[in-house]
Amino acid sequence: MSDAHTPAPDANSNGTTQPLEDSPVPAGTSTAKSVVVLNTGDGKGKSTAAFGVMLRGVAMGWNVAVVQFIKSGDWSVGEEKMGRQLGVDWHAEGEGFTWDTDNIETDKSLAASGWQKAADLIASGEHKLVLLDELTYLINWEWIDAQPVIDAIVNRPEHVNVVITGRDAPQSLIDIADTVTEMRKIKHAYDAGIIAKKGIDY
Numbered sequence: 001m002s003d004a005h006t007p008a009p010d011a012n013s014n015g016t017t018q019p020l021e022d023s024p025v026p027a028g029t030s031t032a033k034s035v036v037v038l039n040t041g042d043g044k045g046k047s048t049a050a051f052g053v054m055l056r057g058v059a060m061g062w063n064v065a066v067v068q069f070i071k072s073g074d075w076s077v078g079e080e081k082m083g084r085q086l087g088v089d090w091h092a093e094g095e096g097f098t099w100d101t102d103n104i105e106t107d108k109s110l111a112a113s114g115w116q117k118a119a120d121l122i123a124s125g126e127h128k129l130v131l132l133d134e135l136t137y138l139i140n141w142e143w144i145d146a147q148p149v150i151d152a153i154v155n156r157p158e159h160v161n162v163v164i165t166g167r168d169a170p171q172s173l174i175d176i177a178d179t180v181t182e183m184r185k186i187k188h189a190y191d192a193g194i195i196a197k198k199g200i201d202y
Helices: 048-060 078-085 106-126 134-138 146-154 169-176
Strands: 036-040 064-071 090-092 129-133 161-165 179-182
Touching: 036 048, 036 146, 036 169, 048 064, 048 078, 048 129, 064 078, 064 106, 064 146, 064 179, 078 090, 078 134, 090 106, 106 129, 106 134, 146 161, 146 169
Parallel strands: 036 161, 036 179, 064 090, 064 129, 129 161
Antiparallel strands: none
C-alpha cells in the first residue's frame, strides 16, 4: 500500500509508471548538465555504488571512463572485466595496497601520473562520465595537491559527470560535490578474520 503522502507517478502511454524524461520539473528545483557525486566513509560499498552508476551510464549510451588510483592493473577484479567488455575506458594506475609497497616514491610517481591521466580525461570532454576510484587517498596522503584536483573538477566541460570514491574525503571535495554519501561501517566480515571474497568484494 502506497504512502498517502507520496503521490503516485503518472502512468505512461505503455501502461508503465516509469518517470518520463520530459516530466515537468517541480517548483524550486533546477536541472544540471552534469553533477559531481562523492562516496566516502569507512563502510563497504563506496566503489560498488560508483560502479552501479557506471553501468547506468553505459546503459544510457554514454562514453564512460574509470581511473583506479590504488588497485593494481594486475588484479583480476570483476568490475574491470565487465567494464572493459562493455566498452568502458579503463585505467588501473596503482600497484595495490600501500602497505605492500616496496618503494613509496614509485607509488607517489604512479599517483601523479594517474591523476594527470584523470585530469586529461576530464578536460577532453570525450566522456560523459568519469569515475575516479579511491582518489581521496592520494590527496590525504599528500601524494598529489588538492587544488589542481578541485580546479579540474570545477572547470570540467559542462556535460562531464564525475563520481569520486574513497575514505576520509577532504572538505574541499565535499564542498564542490553535488551529492555526498557517507558509508558507515556497522560490521565487516574482515573484522572476524574473513578475507575478501571474489564476486562480493572484487
